[in-house]
Amino acid sequence: MAEATRYALTGIYGGTFDPIHYGHLRIAEELSDILQLNHLFFLPAGQPRLRNAPLATGEHRLAMLREAICGNDRFSVDDREIRRPGETYSVETLQEIRLEYSTKKLAALCFIIGADAFIKLPCWHHWRDLFELCHLVIVNRPGSVSINDSSALPDELRHACQSRWTGMADELKNWPFGRIFTAPTSLLDISSTKIRNIVTSGKSARYLLPESVLNHIDRHHLYAGEK
Ligand code: ATP
Ligand code: MG
Numbered sequence: 001m002a003e004a005t006r007y008a009l010t011g012i013y014g015g016t017f018d019p020i021h022y023g024h025l026r027i028a029e030e031l032s033d034i035l036q037l038n039h040l041f042f043l044p045a046g047q048p049r050l051r052n053a054p055l056a057t058g059e060h061r062l063a064m065l066r067e068a069i070c071g072n073d074r075f076s077v078d079d080r081e082i083r084r085p086g087e088t089y090s091v092e093t094l095q096e097i098r099l100e101y102s103t104k105k106l107a108a109l110c111f112i113i114g115a116d117a118f119i120k121l122p123c124w125h126h127w128r129d130l131f132e133l134c135h136l137v138i139v140n141r142p143g144s145v146s147i148n149d150s151s152a153l154p155d156e157l158r159h160a161c162q163s164r165w166t167g168m169a170d171e172l173k174n175w176p177f178g179r180i181f182t183a184p185t186s187l188l189d190i191s192s193t194k195i196r197n198i199v200t201s202g203k204s205a206r207y208l209l210p211e212s213v214l215n216h217i218d219r220h221h222l223y224a225g226e227k
């Protein structure tokens with residue numbers, strides 16, 4: 001009997017990372033194990049369409065990401081959205097990455113997304129195209145709806161996802177794209193908004209994010225006097 005095709009998985013973790021924190025980092029580390037990822041890229045957004053502009057510049061957000069992942073060879077940063085002028089569309093970036101991966105025959109991309117961002121997926125530019133480009137890996141987040149209860153999803157999203165849910169991480173390797181998996185990762189109640197507010201108010205944000213990132217924030221007076 002012929003061996004079933006198996007795809008090697010690469011994780012892509014998009015976000016504004018304004019700043020990166022232990023919520024992001026711990027999720028990325030756990031997913032590297034749960035999904036047995038070959039590698040994971042953080043993909044900081046340039047100018048997102050769906051939210052206010054990040055407070056820190058792209059250069060600062062990139063520098064903080066690099067500080068944060070320093071010494072972890074499972075992670076790297078893809079800076080293409082920061083380098084690109086104008087608005088950022090995740091779907092277009094994923095199309096570009098997918099094209100680069102077309103030379104690697106048995107490679108599949110896993111786009112990692114928090115529950116709060118996932119329920120807003122129908123607002124994304126050409127969001128249904130994502131299912132032809134990558135798998136979606138959803139992580140639950142304190143304070144956001146639980147993705148385990150799909151009745152909490154907007155109708156449009158629930159229908160589009162209906163036949164795509166996969167119960168086991170290992171099954172993602174059987175498909176080149178188009179499956180959705182909710183990962184059993186730790187619930188960490190940390191957000192960049194909370195950190196920015198703490199820094200602005202002059203209190204300590206220590207232990208919510210790496211010391212090296214906090215030093216970068218202090219050195220460059222980021223988030224001081226703004227919310
Ligand atoms: P902000 O408060 O500025 O929105 P954030 O903490 O949500 O920042 P983002 O850069 O917006 O961070 O998030 C990038 C991705 O990481 C999103 O998909 C988001 O849902 C997810 N994420 C962020 N923090 C966590 C967390 N603590 N647990 C799980 N997912 C998270
Ligand atoms: Mg967010």
